Amino acid sequence: MKKLELIRTTRIPFITVAKAITPPIIWQMLYKFLIVRNIMRSECYKPFYSPWLEAVFVREYQTIKPYTLCPIENCWTLENMLTNATNIEGDVVEAGVFQGRTALLLKKIMSRQGGSKLLYLFDSFEGMKEVNGSDNRHLLGDFNDTSLEQVKSVVGTEKFIVYRKGWIPETFDGLEEKLFCFVHIDLDLYQSILDCCEFVYPRLSRGGVIVFDDYGYASCPGALRAITEFFSDKPENPLALQTGQALIYKL
């Protein structure tokens, strides 16, 4: 009765009325059938427009899928943000490579773009070093199922790919004069992420992007802590995404 009264006394659009009086499951079917199917790229509405479901990107994702557990939505964030950074000065960084899943995607995007940017890949390539239990659910030695040679065989050895094997922050040595346009930080650990931010942020060009993989994951609470602490005195405010990632644009 209340619903009918509301509809009678206010000038609510038809669609809002229909939604209010229809059981949710029936509404979803009606909405798909009557509204979504008539709009452009209707197959990508689940329930909102989801560009990662477009055939071109699904095909691209299939090519890295044998190596990746990274969900397609997260990969789309990387694709989109790296593409946006094409015309920003500086090189591309991935810190936290493991078996090269997301690195392969970055490499493919950069190969397609052409240009003279370098792709720096940082990892111990022998798993986690020390893990502080309160920061992270991972254990010492996690992610040791990899090696530099194995990653090279997946990602490639093109001249624009620079592998930096060892521990962050030591592996940043010698890169102090560099500028970066896009940085993907997927290190899971509080101290590693903080050290990484301290090095890359001052070298990030204006308009450059950092994508954090672990920001919203309950398995890596140290990531949220490190990123929150680091940006507490910076003008940028990390944007949390529903994928668990977060991103900042350098102002």
Ligand SMILES: C[S@@+](CC[C@H](N)C(=O)[O-])C[C@H]1O[C@@H](n2cnc3c(N)ncnc32)[C@H](O)[C@@H]1O
């Ligand atoms: C979650 S994995 C990266 C996953 C990868 N981006 C992917 O999508 O497959 C995290 C990686 O960070 C590396 N790592 C964490 N702290 C590090 C540090 N201080 N120095 C070097 N590597 C580190 C670990 O060895 C591990 O390979």
